[in-house]
Amino acid sequence: MNRIALFPGSFDPFTKGHEDIVLRGLKVFDKIIVAIGYNSQKNNRYFKIDLMVEKISATFKDFPAIQVITYSELTAEFAKKHNARFLLRGLRNTTDFEYENSIAQVNRYLNTELESVFLITSPQFASISSSLIREVHRYGGDVSQLIPYKL
Numbered sequence: 749m750n751r752i753a754l755f756p757g758s759f760d761p762f763t764k765g766h767e768d769i770v771l772r773g774l775k776v777f778d779k780i781i782v783a784i785g786y787n788s789q790k791n792n793r794y795f796k797i798d799l800m801v802e803k804i805s806a807t808f809k810d811f812p813a814i815q816v817i818t819y820s821e822l823t824a825e826f827a828k829k830h831n832a833r834f835l836l837r838g839l840r841n842t843t844d845f846e847y848e849n850s851i852a853q854v855n856r857y858l859n860t861e862l863e864s865v866f867l868i869t870s871p872q873f874a875s876i877s878s879s880l881i882r883e884v885h886r887y888g889g890d891v892s893q894l895i896p897y898k899l
């Protein structure tokens with residue numbers, strides 16, 4: 749049986765920290781689906797989803813076990829449709845843990861076959877967040893060292 753993991757997020761934008769979690773996840777899973785969700789709590793994206801699909805796909809072009817898909821439904825249901833029994837998530841700090849723990853509990857309630865697997869962010873990426881990158885980019889700052897592709 750293939751171990752398929754879903755790596756869900758809004759990825760607005762996808763960061764080097766996200767890339768690190770996906771690549772490290774390949775040591776645990778046979779296939780990883782980077783699932784870019786339409787988050788109902790985030791009505792206005794900074795970067796278009798199509799751009800992120802393009803950039804993330806290009807980032808992992810040499811990794812056939814990584815697929816990039818968009819979705820607009822409950823993550824637990826989306827995982828079922830793609831035979832993903834694992835959710836891969838990265839944790840930078842205790843605040844992330846509190847947030848992710850709540851989400852993991854709800855996803856487990858909605859899909860009892862779904863296990864959340866957390867990887868601790870590598871130290872060099874712990875300070876990187878999508879919101880920080882958006883803010884720096886918005887005001888013309890250089891974000892090239894924080895993302896794994898060129899904008």
